[in-house]
Amino acid sequence: MSQEEAFRAHIEKGYAFKGDSIVLGAAMLEGRALPGALVKVPLKTLNRHGLIAGATGTGKTKSLQVLAENLSEKGIPVMLMDLKGDLSGLAQPGPGHPKIDERHSQIGIPFEPKSFPVEILSLSEQEGVRLRATVSEFGPVLLSRILDLSEAQEGIVAVAFKYCDDHKLPLLDLKDFKKVLQYATGEGKKEFSEAYGRISTASTGTILRKIIELEQQGAELFFGEKSFDVADLTRLDPEGRGVISILRLTDLQDRPKLFSTFMLSLLAEIYSSFPEQGDADQPELVLxxxxxxLIFKEASRALLGQIESIVKLIRSKGVGVYFVTQNPTDIPNEVLAQLGLKIQHALRAFTARDRKAIKLTAENYPVSEYYDTDEVLTSLGIGEALVTVLDEKGRPTPLAATLMRAPMSRMDILTEAELGQLLRASRLAGKYNQVVDRESAYEILDEKISRAEAEAEKQAEKERTPKSRSRSGGYQRQDPLVKVLTSATFIRGVMGILNKVMRK
Incomplete structure (x- = not known):
């Protein structure tokens, strides 16, 4: 048996799955694709998370697009975080190209242009279905993690939430939460101290400053109503295809705090609301x-710990999380260890540091008798990648240098007219794009403070009012001479003198 035949048998055995799967491309040996030696990923293990990595321009986004398309075709809803703004083309079929036809002939599968059901979401003022969440939905623990608070400050946040629960004060947006903290150390200081203990003014000041820092990144647009229901991420279109929800984040690249805040809240909400799925044949949702x-940039140790915990646990809810980045070292080791599918595009070795990073990256992949992984990582062409997945029993498949298939949809963004048409056809815009600002903690406490101030002014006015009675019924001080002249003793004396004069 020749080396090529042995390699083909090696690949076909390693990627022979009993259940349904997605074809990623064809395995390559010595820089040449072997038609029919298909590299696949089973639907059953797609909730084990994954990584798509590689240098700029090596094909990461196209690999993401291929996975999203094929998941949608299998009836699996997808959510994409689009920070570069180049994924909206999924809503239109690809125009085709001779090079694409040539690529697919090398892989051994036909190319068929298709469009896919797309919903455009927005976290900021960009057009799209608005995503929001209330402060109450975050809860004291998650909010404290995001703000990177100390243990004492976390306690104050917990007390603030407890006060709002006890007094039926809705915590909807950040101005509500700031108002509660200000009230705790201001007009309501005595009330808080008697019921919950003394609240440190210095600690609440620190918390308020961190909230303002979050607001400066645009968080006031995210916190509020109407809250987005994560169940709307799991919709299917009339043809049974999974809806691809694309979150436009092109204006948030320089605001990593807001991005990580949103991501953590989304994962936490999905984990708390999705039912346990167990060992299902396919995932409920893939992100x-x-x-x-950007999620991990400037993230605190507490925030990283929270993300790691949720990534570990969320797969039991049938949810797969896939990270797309330039280098695997961008992902913390604790998170990287949880990722089952790895699609590694080319890395470039321009410096000694780059070469060291490539060596570390190669160690993350199974040893192969057919590849020198270090060398392959720097010699892969555009649209080629090293691939390993988990088989249906959770075991890593053989490492395969893969010629990736091309996306079926457009590999470019929508025009303004196409995007406008897509937004007008949205089924969720009417549900979420109306701003709701109902009475909440801010307004209720404002009214309470106003009543207290009015009562205090009334009491002060009473204390300033004279106590002597005037002719109109009030009290006033009498002149001493008038008091003498009008007294009964004085009148009787005057009358007595007059009587004596008259008798004489």
Whole structure:
């Protein structure tokens, strides 16, 4: 048996799955694709998370697009974090190209242009279905993690939430939460101290400053109503295809705090609301986080710990999380260890540091008798990648240098007219794009403070009012001479003198 035949048998055995799967491309040996030696990923293990990595321009986004398309075709809803703004083309079929036809002939599968059901979401003022969440939904623990608070400050946040629960004060947006903290150390200081203990003014000041920092990144647009129901991420179109929800984040690249805040809240909400799925045949939802290093940029140790915990646990809810970034070292080791599918595009070795990073990256992949992984990582062409997945029993498949298939949809963004048409056809815009600002903690406490101030002014006015009675019924001080002249003793004396004079 020749080396090529042995390699083909090696690949076909390693990627022979009993259940349904997605074809990623064809395995390559010595720089040449072997038609029919298909590299696949089973639907059953797609909730084990994954990584798509590689240098700029090597094909990461196209690999993401291929996975999203094929998941949608299998009836699996997808959510994409689009930080570069180049994924909206999924809503239109690809125009085709001779090079694409040539690529697919090398892989051994036909190319068929298709469009897919797309919903455009927005976290900021960009057009799209608005995503929001209330402060109450975050809860004291998650909010404290995001703000990177100390243990004492976390306690104050917990007390603030407890006070709002006890007094039926809705915590909807950040101005509500700031108002409660200000009230705790201001007009309501005595009330808080008697019921919950003394609240430190210095600690609440620190918390308020961190909230303002979050607001400066645009968080006031995210916190509020109407809250987005994560069940709307799991919709199917009339043809049974999974809806691809694309979250436009092109204006948030320089605001990593807001991005990580949103991501953590989304994962936490999905984990708390999705039912346990167990060992299902396919995932309930798959999330792709492009430019994933932004989640971890400037993240505190507490926040990283929270993300790691949720990534570990959320797969039991049938949810797969896929990180897309330039280098696997962008992802913390604790998170990287949880990722089952790895699609590694080319890395470039321009410096000694780059070469060291490539060596570390190669160690993350199974040893192969057919590849020198270090060398392959730097010699892969555009649209080629090293691939390993988990088989249906959770075991890593053989490492395969893969010629990736091309996306069936457009590999470019929508025009303004196409995007406008897509937004007008949205089934969710009417549900979420109306701003709701109902009475909440801010307004209720404002009214309470106003009543207290009015009562205090009334009491002060009483204390300033004279106590002597005037002719109109009030009290006033009498002149001493008038008091003498009008007294009964004085009148009787005057009358007595007059009587004596008259008798004489």
């Amino acid at each position: 792709f986080i492009d430019e994933a290093h």
